[in-house]
Amino acid sequence: MLRSRRHLPRTGLLLGSLTVLLATGCSFSASIGGDSAVGADDVAEQATAVLTEQVGQAPDDLTCPEDLPAEVGASIRCELTAGGETLGVTVTTTSVEGSDVNFDVVVDDEPTG
Numbered sequence: 001m002l003r004s005r006r007h008l009p010r011t012g013l014l015l016g017s018l019t020v021l022l023a024t025g026c027s028f029s030a031s032i033g034g035d036s037a038v039g040a041d042d043v044a045e046q047a048t049a050v051l052t053e054q055v056g057q058a059p060d061d062l063t064c065p066e067d068l069p070a071e072v073g074a075s076i077r078c079e080l081t082a083g084g085e086t087l088g089v090t091v092t093t094t095s096v097e098g099s100d101v102n103f104d105v106v107v108d109d110e111p112t113g
Contacts (some may be wrong), residue, residue, distance in 0.1 A: 037067035085111040
């Protein structure tokens with residue numbers, strides 16, 4: 001079961017205005033099954049949902065190549081594509097409470113490439 005928690009106000013901006021999105025970070029959580037990690041697809045899905053709600057438009061794509069370890073301070077790098085630009089995304093575990101893993105997502109300041 002996935003749950004989402006947001007700690008930032010809704011910005012109401014379009015993804016085309018990436019300069020504002022870049023300064024945005026968000027927090028959310030997911031439940032883990034028997035593994036000690038949140039699946040890469042679950043991380044990407046939750047990050048997409050939270051960013052979509054904050055910005056008002058979904059990114060074209062957001063993918064994570066690996067699972068997020070359920071260890072405080074663990075992080076993975078993901079990739080967000082929006083409006084023809086690709087941006088790196090850092091997802092970091094902030095707390096683990098039983099099977100609930102809370103994590104932050106921060107979009108890079110500059111496009112990759």
